[in-house]
Amino acid sequence: MRILVIEDDRETADYLVSGLADEGHSTTSARTGSDGLMLAEKDLFDVLLVDRMLPGMDGLRLVKTLRSSGNTTPVLFITTLGGIDDRVTGLNAGGDDYLVKPFAFAELAARVVALGRRSRAASIQARIRVGDVELDLLAHSLSRGGRQIELQPREVRLLEYLMRHAGQIVTRTMLLENVWNLHFDPHTNVVETQMSRLRCKLKTGADIDLIHTIRGSGYCFRADP
Amino acid sequence: MRIPKLLRTSSFRLTTAYAALFSVSAAILFVLVYSGTTHYMEVELDTAIASDITEFQDIFETRGIEALIREIRARGRQADNANMAYLLQSPTNAALAGNMPPQKRSSRLFETRIPASFSPDRPARRIRARSVALSDGNTLFVGVETASLIDMQSVILRAFAFSFGITLLLAFVGGIMMSRNLLLHVERVSQTGRDIMAGNLSLRIPVRGVDDEFDHLATSLNLMLEQMERLIESMRQVSNDIAHDLRTPLNRLRQRLERTQRTEHSAQWLRAAICTSITEVDAILDTFSALLRIAQIESATSTPEPRNVDLSEVLDTVVEIYQPSAEEKRQSLAGRITRNLTATGDRELLAQMVSNLVENAIRHSPEGAAIAVTAAHGAAGIEVVVADSGPGIPAAERDKVFRRFYRLEASRSTPGNGLGLSLVAAIAERHQIAIALEDDQPGLRVRLTFPPAGEPADRSAEAA
Numbered sequence: 001m002r003i004l005v006i007e008d009d010r011e012t013a014d015y016l017v018s019g020l021a022d023e024g025h026s027t028t029s030a031r032t033g034s035d036g037l038m039l040a041e042k043d044l045f046d047v048l049l050v051d052r053m054l055p056g057m058d059g060l061r062l063v064k065t066l067r068s069s070g071n072t073t074p075v076l077f078i079t080t081l082g083g084i085d086d087r088v089t090g091l092n093a094g095g096d097d098y099l100v101k102p103f104a105f106a107e108l109a110a111r112v113v114a115l116g117r118r119s120r121a122a123s124i125q126a127r128i129r130v131g132d133v134e135l136d137l138l139a140h141s142l143s144r145g146g147r148q149i150e151l152q153p154r155e156v157r158l159l160e161y162l163m164r165h166a167g168q169i170v171t172r173t174m175l176l177e178n179v180w181n182l183h184f185d186p187h188t189n190v191v192e193t194q195m196s197r198l199r200c201k202l203k204t205g206a207d208i209d210l211i212h213t214i215r216g217s218g219y220c221f222r223a224d225p
Numbered sequence: 226m227r228i229p230k231l232l233r234t235s236s237f238r239l240t241t242a243y244a245a246l247f248s249v250s251a252a253i254l255f256v257l258v259y260s261g262t263t264h265y266m267e268v269e270l271d272t273a274i275a276s277d278i279t280e281f282q283d284i285f286e287t288r289g290i291e292a293l294i295r296e297i298r299a300r301g302r303q304a305d306n307a308n309m310a311y312l313l314q315s316p317t318n319a320a321l322a323g324n325m326p327p328q329k330r331s332s333r334l335f336e337t338r339i340p341a342s343f344s345p346d347r348p349a350r351r352i353r354a355r356s357v358a359l360s361d362g363n364t365l366f367v368g369v370e371t372a373s374l375i376d377m378q379s380v381i382l383r384a385f386a387f388s389f390g391i392t393l394l395l396a397f398v399g400g401i402m403m404s405r406n407l408l409l410h411v412e413r414v415s416q417t418g419r420d421i422m423a424g425n426l427s428l429r430i431p432v433r434g435v436d437d438e439f440d441h442l443a444t445s446l447n448l449m450l451e452q453m454e455r456l457i458e459s460m461r462q463v464s465n466d467i468a469h470d471l472r473t474p475l476n477r478l479r480q481r482l483e484r485t486q487r488t489e490h491s492a493q494w495l496r497a498a499i500c501t502s503i504t505e506v507d508a509i510l511d512t513f514s515a516l517l518r519i520a521q522i523e524s525a526t527s528t529p530e531p532r533n534v535d536l537s538e539v540l541d542t543v544v545e546i547y548q549p550s551a552e553e554k555r556q557s558l559a560g561r562i563t564r565n566l567t568a569t570g571d572r573e574l575l576a577q578m579v580s581n582l583v584e585n586a587i588r589h590s591p592e593g594a595a596i597a598v599t600a601a602h603g604a605a606g607i608e609v610v611v612a613d614s615g616p617g618i619p620a621a622e623r624d625k626v627f628r629r630f631y632r633l634e635a636s637r638s639t640p641g642n643g644l645g646l647s648l649v650a651a652i653a654e655r656h657q658i659a660i661a662l663e664d665d666q667p668g669l670r671v672r673l674t675f676p677p678a679g680e681p682a683d684r685s686a687e688a689a
Contacts, residue, residue: 082514082517082518083521083525084521084522084525084571084573084574100514102507102510154545180542180545180546181542181572182542182546182573182576182580183573184573184576184577184580186543186546186547186580186584187550187584188546188547188549188550188584189549189550189553190545190546190547190548190549190550192549193548193549
């Protein structure tokens, strides 16, 4: 993916650029808001990483300007501003995701991929199919290889999120945010527990395991082994 | 030039302005009274002249010039006509009769002076006179003394001058007295301010108890000082706490890094050491984030747009996410939550508040304990109760547990940074939720009383 990193702190920018390059992305970086805006408008990127506090033009205004000119490139805010309303403000300005420093690099990498893919996939589907698993969101029914599986409402939401991001890594935090609508870290193993429960329901008999645990990162829903 | 402090006060300026205003109005009154009185007296005098002229003309026309001369001479001798002056003058300006020196003819009113030399028995007098031409060519003059008018004018002038003087004097003295009084109060306030600046934060402005505007001001300022003292004290406390509580993990980290650096190790060992260090740094960063968050919540002055939060859903989610943790300790976690409870505020913060309470309950209760989250409409508003059957909190410690980094002796060994309840308190305060820690015999019961929904007022405002 082509990623533009708009970050004024050289150290952080280098950390992001080299990390993303290791993941196989091609990255460009900008030091100031106005440079970033120019690059974002000129070239086509899959994802923009924007620091909220930038010299010249702050991240919030940059994204607002970009959006008002019709640019819909997904934006991930990376920021130290973790205040009560900062996330809401960021998302209202046109950001698609919000990550508060400090964060684990795996978290950032997973979110970048999720954002980049989302721009291509049509998001409104009533029926999602991955491999031999089919989830009907209207009927709340799940079938695997023709066999019906009963799911709790939370399990439906969890599976839906996993299937929409099939083939990508989703982190614990992403799941807490999107499945449980919690934007803080409750010190509990609810994600692990729900995941193993869901895994059990999906895998009966000789079926191959579809939910893969990626050590140190998160989970991945994949039909191929 | 240095103006004395007293004369520079606003009350003195105000008094001076009032005195000036009063003087102007008194001056207008003076002009009105003076001119009115003068005019009235002049009309009186003119009427006296006119009536004498008519009388003399009458005598002249009916009885002839000789009779008129006799009449004039007779009147000149009468005492009750002492303030009048008469003159009958021939066409050659010779006086035929009367007690006035010869005059130029004039049909209009004129003023003249009869010198003392003219009538030796009387002092000089000012008169107001008029003449009329008789049909035989003689001219008749009738005049009246104006002494009474002048007397009256000077009386009025003196009265006003006197009252002006009194007014200005009173204004000046009153202004000085009021200013002194004001200065005294203000000086007391500013002296207290200077003393506080000098370092005595516990000082307060004296309130005299007379409930005037100075007392109001002093009371408001004292409230402000109290709030500031509390904030400063808590800030001092927090910075002390941070210094103490973060030094320990930072020290530990430093020791580990030093030990790693000192000796040769395998790559695997080093990687493990780095891993542990990152975990420790994360814990420190978590503590910082928690502190920052508490500070942000506490200092947020602008209350964000109140949003309605489905409290039942939030509580269900919290109970759900902690189920695995409770199961791990073989504890039961039950939710008895009334449907469709709506609270006003920030969903994330409310969720975090209840999460912290449930997390505490699980963490501090022994294996097999029972934990319950109940929520229902209470008498004062929605009540959320998180109860556990753990060791509870001794009554004496209940106020202290909301302090940052405060940990009970018994729980020192359990994980946690001592900020969970501080965050709960901050969130509760922001949402005007009352927290009560109660004894559940055994265990702890945390009762959150939400403020009664102020929705009817909002709705009517929207409808308007």
